[in-house]
Amino acid sequence: MRQLVQRAREPSQPFPTELPAERLEQFGQSGPDAVFQVWLDGRGVLELLHQFRAASAPPKPGKTSIWQYAKQFTGAGFGGGTDGLIVRWGDGELTQYAHVDKSGFQAEKQLAKPKNDKWPHARQIAMGRYTANAQRDDMIVTWDNGRVTLNSDLATNGLNAEKTLMKANTAWKEADQITAGEFTGKKTADLLVRWSDGAASIYPGVDADGFHGDISVRPRMSFWKNATVVAAGAFAANDRANDIMVRWASGAVSLYPGVDAAGTHTEIQLVH
Numbered sequence: 001m002r003q004l005v006q007r008a009r010e011p012s013q014p015f016p017t018e019l020p021a022e023r024l025e026q027f028g029q030s031g032p033d034a035v036f037q038v039w040l041d042g043r044g045v046l047e048l049l050h051q052f053r054a055a056s057a058p059p060k061p062g063k064t065s066i067w068q069y070a071k072q073f074t075g076a077g078f079g080g081g082t083d084g085l086i087v088r089w090g091d092g093e094l095t096q097y098a099h100v101d102k103s104g105f106q107a108e109k110q111l112a113k114p115k116n117d118k119w120p121h122a123r124q125i126a127m128g129r130y131t132a133n134a135q136r137d138d139m140i141v142t143w144d145n146g147r148v149t150l151n152s153d154l155a156t157n158g159l160n161a162e163k164t165l166m167k168a169n170t171a172w173k174e175a176d177q178i179t180a181g182e183f184t185g186k187k188t189a190d191l192l193v194r195w196s197d198g199a200a201s202i203y204p205g206v207d208a209d210g211f212h213g214d215i216s217v218r219p220r221m222s223f224w225k226n227a228t229v230v231a232a233g234a235f236a237a238n239d240r241a242n243d244i245m246v247r248w249a250s251g252a253v254s255l256y257p258g259v260d261a262a263g264t265h266t267e268i269q270l271v272h
Contacts, residue, residue, distance in 0.1 A: 007211070026244050031116040032041075042124075074179075076127035077136035078155045086111075086127055086139060086154070092119040096154060111159050121145070127154075127188035128180025130206050136180070139205065140165070140191060150208060165210045180240045181232030192217075192244065194233055197227030202261065217263050226250070232259075245270075 098107035130138035148166035186205030200218035229247035253271035
């Protein structure tokens with residue numbers, strides 16, 4: 001089982017200012033009350049926002065762990081308990097954890113073996129609700145040739161139900177981050193894309209038929225050019241995944257609550 005450190009904070013508390021965010025490599029929502037974080041030394045931290053109440057001191061650096069080889073992860077919902085994770089490793093392996101909680105990672109399943117010929121070419125992954133059922137178990141993948149694919153119902157199909165949403169092209173090679181969210185109220189989830197030039201777009205109601213237009217929420221050459229991690233989730237007052245957390249190149253972390261088709265609105269700085 002992968003190493004996990006669990007800590008908690010009050011819902012009303014901001015992220016502690018002493019948090020060494022410059023060492024924060026990745027984060028993403030793992031359930032409505034939790035944020036999963038991976039640090040440069042390989043620590044995996046599940047920070048529980050509401051369910052537990054304790055001091056918010058940052059985790060102490062320890063020995064490096066397997067998590068230093070995690071290339072990317074994305075929260076997912078497979079039903080039957082807490083949310084899970086999909087992890088893409090540096091050697092091309094793809095792993096599903098059906099549930100993540102304070103006890104660790106549950107029901108590990110290998111979706112792609114290490115050192116395969118395909119998955120090292122993946123650039124970004126995002127799990128969301130892109131089919132008719134209620135589970136967030138559909139995965140959008142961007143590839144190094146600009147292709148975009150959808151793997152539907154991973155819990156049932158594994159990687160065997162892949163559909164191309166966008167053929168290889170030059171534009172999607174510039175997609176630096178993607179994250180699934182509920183910004184527009186469509187029947188299926190939206191996809192937010194942060195482009196290399198600082199622009200950000202929302203693709204509303206993505207499904208197996210592809211993309212249905214796009215909405216610009218940040219212009220080219222905006223400050224979002226400095227974003228290194230972008231994750232959507234229900235981080236504010238409700239359970240709707242229309243809030244965006246951004247980790248900047250400086251180590252600062254910002255929250256944009258209530259993002260919609262009209263834009264990103266208010267920025268709240270969590271870590272300076």
